[in-house]
Amino acid sequence: MLSRTADNLYWLARYVERAEYLARILEASMRLTALPLAYVGSTNEWETAVATAGCRKSFFARYNEASEENVTEYLAFSIENPSSIRNCIEIARQNARAVRTALTIETWETINGAWIELRRFGNGPSSREEFLRFLHWVQETSLRFDGSAYRTMLRNDAYWFSRLGLYIERADNTARILDVKYHMLLPAGEPVGGPLDYYQWAAILRTVSALTAYHWVYRENLKPWLIADLLILNEQMPRSLASCYANLVRFCDLIAAAYGRQGHAQRKARAIRTRLQNSRMDEIFQAGLHEFITEFIADNNALGAAVNSQYLM
Numbered sequence: 001m002l003s004r005t006a007d008n009l010y011w012l013a014r015y016v017e018r019a020e021y022l023a024r025i026l027e028a029s030m031r032l033t034a035l036p037l038a039y040v041g042s043t044n045e046w047e048t049a050v051a052t053a054g055c056r057k058s059f060f061a062r063y064n065e066a067s068e069e070n071v072t073e074y075l076a077f078s079i080e081n082p083s084s085i086r087n088c089i090e091i092a093r094q095n096a097r098a099v100r101t102a103l104t105i106e107t108w109e110t111i112n113g114a115w116i117e118l119r120r121f122g123n124g125p126s127s128r129e130e131f132l133r134f135l136h137w138v139q140e141t142s143l144r145f146d147g148s149a150y151r152t153m154l155r156n157d158a159y160w161f162s163r164l165g166l167y168i169e170r171a172d173n174t175a176r177i178l179d180v181k182y183h184m185l186l187p188a189g190e191p192v193g194g195p196l197d198y199y200q201w202a203a204i205l206r207t208v209s210a211l212t213a214y215h216w217v218y219r220e221n222l223k224p225w226l227i228a229d230l231l232i233l234n235e236q237m238p239r240s241l242a243s244c245y246a247n248l249v250r251f252c253d254l255i256a257a258a259y260g261r262q263g264h265a266q267r268k269a270r271a272i273r274t275r276l277q278n279s280r281m282d283e284i285f286q287a288g289l290h291e292f293i294t295e296f297i298a299d300n301n302a303l304g305a306a307v308n309s310q311y312l313m
Contacts, residue, residue, distance in 0.1 A: 005099050006161045007312040012095035013149075013165035016111065019088035020142035021173040022075050023135040025049050028207045030132065032199065033068065046071040052180040055083060072131065077124045085138055089118050104152040107145065114141040157258055160251045161311070167251070168304050171244035174231055175300065177207055179293045201227055208239040228289060229281045241296060245273040248303070255311070265306040272299050 029049040047066035050059045053075055062080070063070045078084045093115040100108060117137070125131040146166070153159045181204050201222045205211040210230060217234065218226050235242045252266045284292045 001157045001161075003312050005102060006157070007308075008095040008099040009102060009158055009162045010165035010307070010312060012092050012099070012111070013162040014169040015088040015092035015095070016142050016145050017166050017169040017173070018083060019085045019092070020139050021169075022053060022083070022085050022088070023138035023142075024207045024209075025052050025177075026072060026075060027132065027135045027139075028203045029071070030068075030128065030135075031206075032203050048180060049075065052176055053083065054176055055081060073124065076131075076134070077121075086118060089114055089138075089141075099158075102158045104148065106148040106152045110141065110145045110148050114145075117141075157255060160255050160258075163251045164248065164255075164307055167244045167247045168300060168307070170239055171241055171248070171300050172297065174208055174239050174241060174244070175293050175297045177204060178228065178231060179290065179297065182290050182293060198222055204231075210237060210239065213237055225281055225285060228284070232284070232292075233276060233279060233281060242273075242276045245269065245276055249273050252307075263306075263310045265303065265310045268299070268303045268306050272296070272303065275299075 026049060029045045032045045044066055046068055047056075049071055050056050050066055055074075058081065059066070059071075059074055063074070074081050074084065076085045079087065081087065089111075093111050096103060096108060096111045121134060125134050149159065149162060153162075181200075198221075201224060202211055204227060205214055205222075208231065213236075214222070214227065214230055217230060217236065220226065230237050230240065232241050234240050235246050237243055248269045249266075252269045256262045256266050279292075
């Protein structure tokens with residue numbers, strides 16, 4: 001496969017996953033800000049949303065405050081924000097169009113149809129209810145894209161490169177949520193089980209569709225160390241760091257076998273997975289959750305760079 005084709009497939013999957021992630025962040029922020037302050041505390045959830053999206057610096061270069069109007073416009077519809085939902089879908093469609101023959105009809109129609117539908121939203125819905133429907137549409141589009149790829153694409157290097165993009169992006173997204181929210185996962189002055197910690201911790205789980213999974217796995221009230229365990233070390237959870245790297249190692253190895261050569265990307269993926277497999281939640285908290293997550297994000301970025309230099313240039 002041409003490196004240009006692999007690059008298009010890789011970034012197509014990354015941008016679709018990123019659009020869904022931004023929609024989840026915005027939905028969680030909207031639901032939290034609709035609750036009384038006694039339930040959610042005095043933190044600015046809109047500023048948190050910007051930080052979680054990884055564009056705090058560029059946002060405050062344009063806006064003076066993180067209000068609902070400013071944040072929703074910047075993260076969802078702004079042309080000036082390279083990672084807005086609008087730009088993610090448009091760039092994903094550009095990448096899909098460049099490799100149209102490598103995609104199945106169903107996969108192409110999903111992303112092309114989303115691009116056409118996006119134009120009907122204009123500069124954004126006029127009410128909160130309509131905006132929530134828009135966010136649900138973005139999430140459903142991502143699910144349809146992922147499902148069509150899973151059910152219709154040939155298991156060859158085209159599929160494998162798209163999966164690399166998806167899981168690197170997904171791991172980065174989950175880690176960024178934990179990085180921004182980690183202070184809520186540490187012991188604080190709020191009573192355990194009180195309304196503040198429940199709604200804040202539940203928001204973390206809802207952002208990654210893990211609230212039901214948490215209760216299935218642990219069958220306990222929400223506890224910060226168990227939330228961190230689910231999203232970092234539990235391979236049963238599809239959006240956990242451990243699950244992402246189980247898949248990344250598998251797809252890196254499939255590509256290596258097909259091309260007859262191992263490289264830095266394979267070694268890096270295995271090293272990160274081994275670290276996750278050898279980690280324990282009590283040891284992570286003792287050494288510093290923030291430090292662990294920060295190191296993981298750097299390692300995940302390094303894997304992305306290794307994939308790029310080994311296959312996509």
